[in-house]
Amino acid sequence: MIVLGLSSGTSVDGIDVAAARIDLDGPLVLLTPLGHRTVPYSTRLRRAIRDALPPGSVTMEAVCRLDTGIGREFADAARTANEELTGGRADLVASHGQTLFHWVDGTTVHGTLQMGQPAWIAEATGLPVVSDLRAADVAAGGHGAPLAALFDTLLLDGRAEPAAALNLGGMANATIVRDGAPPQAFDTGPGNALIDAAVRRVTNGRADFDAAGTLARSGRIDPTLLEHLLAEPYYRLPPPKSTGPELFGPGHLDTALRRAGTPDAADLLATLVELTAVSVADALRPHGVAEVFASGGGVRNLFLMERLAARLRPARLDTFDALGLDGEAKEAYLFALIGFLTWHGIPGSVPACTGARRASPAGRITPGIRPLRLPAPVDVLPRRLRVEAPET
Incomplete structure (x- = not known):
């Protein structure tokens, strides 16, 4: 599959988007980078996100505006990346969104909130979108982090x-x-x-x-x-x-x-x-x-x-x-990989690292313009990742 990975970190620098061709060969994952870029947030949205981050206080109206604004700017970034990095050949989008709150009490995480409504991405690209990538691990008793x-x-x-x-x-x-x-x-x-x-x-x-x-x-x-x-x-x-x-x-x-x-x-x-x-x-x-x-x-x-x-x-x-991988795009490639694994029914976190009781597939899937048809779950879990050189 060709997968687009989208991310924005706590620095709120902008939207990182990367395209990769990902294949499974038994326990080996082959990842071929197809390109990446960082798309700056609009000035108004960046300011609104930073104002909402702790210790900021926001209304539900502001939450709705943020979820929509982030979703629309992620959608524009995904549509452009699909055209310019893959020639319109992407099969799937994986969007981490923007973390607005990570609810931690000591060594326990009770919840985590990433915003950026995936329906905007699905509408803009026509592709299915895997999003909300941390919540399943938190529900299983983990921290939902580090997904890396x-x-x-x-x-x-x-x-x-x-x-x-x-x-x-x-x-x-x-x-x-x-x-x-x-x-x-x-x-x-x-x-x-x-x-x-x-x-x-x-x-x-x-x-x-x-x-x-x-x-x-x-x-x-x-x-x-x-x-x-x-x-x-x-x-x-x-x-x-x-x-x-x-x-x-x-x-x-x-x-x-x-x-x-x-x-x-x-x-x-x-x-x-x-x-x-x-x-x-x-x-x-x-x-x-x-x-x-x-x-x-x-x-x-x-x-x-x-x-x-x-x-x-x-x-x-x-x-x-x-x-063999551009470090500035690592997290976008990471989320592309997690989306690919979720699509194939494969867990997207490591319980030994997050503290979860079990490994579970990450995220939820928003259908694109075509009927949603998932492949049969993969029986052999990946054990190694190899970065392949892009074709010239």
């Missing part, structure tokens, strides 16, 4: 040394794969979320991120602020665990600055970069990983990557590109 563990465990299986996949989105999440041991995956804490919140704070909203980490590189770490931030109990919770802007949002930063003092702009950003580097390295160190493969928007922050490399030593830090 499915992709990571299949791709890193069989490596000679323990390895980790690290996604640096608004939150940072990691998957650890060791031969002969069950995989583990969890959110380590903030990735770019606090850094970006600080950038918006010090620029009065004129900028959303510190390009390449240039301003942070010019600053010095504030040890008092760093120590205060690292005292957050979340970092010491055992996995499985997940988090989001409900905890690590602008309010978290504001509280820390009131209590520990506010350094100048460059020192603030340098300290927050170090927070991400330290919290990731501390989370991975007990697992003895030899290689770490990073993906997500944080990879563009060159200063963050340098600090991560220093904190992770002797483990080696590389990007997902070394595994």
Whole structure:
């Protein structure tokens, strides 16, 4: 099948869309990337999403407007990607939507809300849409996160040394794969979320991120602020665990600055970069990983990557590109894969990583313009993923 994967992370940068041809060969999944792009949200919708994120308060009218607005902009992105990346040959769309709330109480997730009405996507493309990809895992007692563990465990299986996949989105999440041991995956804490919140704070909203980490590189770490931030109990919770802007949002930063003092702009950003580097390295160190493969928007922050490399030593830090896949599009490809698996009756999460009682197919299916005809469920579960080079 040719599948379109759609996603937007907690950084609310825009809609990531990727197209892939996916085949099953017994326990082997073959994924051929066909292209990807990021489509910016309209300015008005981006502002509305950010205003609705915790600790924002919204009305049901705002919820309806957001669900419709996100759905329509996802639909436009999917229609254009189908035309330009696949020549109109896509068979299926998998849409993660935009997370607006992740309901966590300690180590228990009670619910999760992703918005972006899939009916708009089905109407715009004529294709069936798999959406609401986290809820089934939560209903089975899991965190519904990190769903990236499915992709990571299949791709890193069989490596000679323990390895980790690290996604640096608004939150940072990691998957650890060791031969002969069950995989583990969890959110380590903030990735770019606090850094970006600080950038918006010090620029009065004129900028959303510190390009390449240039301003942070010019600053010095504030040890008092760093120590205060690292005292957050979340970092010491055992996995499985997940988090989001409900905890690590602008309010978290504001509280820390009131209590520990506010350094100048460059020192603030340098300290927050170090927070991400330290919290990731501390989370991975007990697992003895030899290689770490990073993906997500944080990879563009060159200063963050340098600090991560220093904190992770002797483990080696590389990007997902070394595994044959553009790391900036990894999550969109992940959701394409989950949609494909759901279509074939195959579970879309890893209970050892999410904490669910069982593995269940992910999401719900919205029919396209043709009658919905699902294939017979696949009997052999995938055990490995291979990224194939696109045809020239």
